[in-house]
Amino acid sequence: MTSPVWHPFTQHGLNEPVPLVTHAQGAILHTADGRRVIDAISSWWVTTHGHCHPRIMAAIRAQAEKLDQLIFAGWTHEPAETLARDLTAMMPPALTKVFFSDSGSTSVEVALKMALGHFANRGEDRHRVVVMQGSYHGDTIGGMSVGARGVFNKSYAPLLFDVDVIPFPAEGAEQATLDALEACCRARPAALIVEPLILGAGGMLIYPPRVLRAMREICAAHGVLFIADEVMTGWGRTGTLLACEQAGVVPDLLCLSKGLTGGSLPLAVTMATEEIFASHLSEDRSRMFFHSSSYTANPIACAAAVANLALWRDEPVLERIDRLARRQAELSAPLAPRVSNLRQIGTIVAMELEDRAGSYMSALGPRLMAFFRERDVLLRPLGNTVYVMPPYSIADDDLARVYAVIAEAVETL
16 A cells, blocks of 8 residues: 655655655664664664664653643743753853754754844845855744845745855865955844754755854954754764864854754754844834744753763763774775765765766766665665764674765665
8 A cells, every 4th residue: 555655855756665664772773674773874864873772761761750841932941941951051151042953954043033133133235145066054034135146946936035045164165255244244144054964955065164163253343143963963973972163163043953862752942142132132023033833842852961961071072982983084085086075074974976076966866766665774865975973883894884885885886
């Protein structure tokens, strides 16, 4: 019988198999037909400590018995209050306010609306947004508007707002990016939004911390708000808790999701400075921040995030990340002569299986995905760009198997 489920980023007309996963532990997925599959991309970059981590699962169970859901407009609950305090203690001190939402895309929408509201409430006509070429910030209307234009959003172009685009700071052309940003900032836009140090869906393209730092300095000089979309890069993926740390950068607005709950439940936050909060603070109700969703700060999801932050405090997570990064460097090194542009930042390794990065719609992508799936490895290439981003708990034998299968793909395809 045909399933009624409509899957994301899936062309059902190709009739590709859709495995049924029954349970998971650590970096391993178990399917209904008895297969043991290595999750080498953290189930779309969300799973940090491993699937079904005992402490996070215990927190979810305990909270589910006490309070499942509560309207968050004018009401509050302990998991949200604890999580907000823990986040402000862990993140840069300038980020004093925590606004809850449901996903990475909505955390970006919130940041954009906060930036525009900030200047509107101050009576300043600043409404343009500057973005980086090739970036990805989600699939909601605001997220698509500040992301790369192409096959992903061509059908929805009439809905998207105009932005100013600066080039990606490719090696040797970094100054062109900074010059373009300087020119944009002279026109007094509201904000710049960037994925710090690495573009995710745009092809796992890496740029140096000094460029990120220079972009921040240019924005600060012109009073342009700096939005760091750390939805993918946060929670240790680049080797530090936040990618911004490597550049000594503190954003005005910080978007976090994915690993916020350890990957167990959907939850996101947008963290803001006191100045941005203050611009919305008034006895005039028309100046409040008009954004919410029914499940804002869901108590069960907040409890999972509280448990995740406790793991970061109590356990040597960054040491695990460092070991994983070093082991990946060892395992990927033999591929260098046979692939193009082998690169790594933290626990993310990427490469092209052709001479250069191709389109997401490259015909090689589906062939690679099928090849990996048939060998019980979950990898989802971006066109001909293969990347590895495993949970931090992955066993060494399983990690070695991932790279052995990639090597086999290089030889076979």
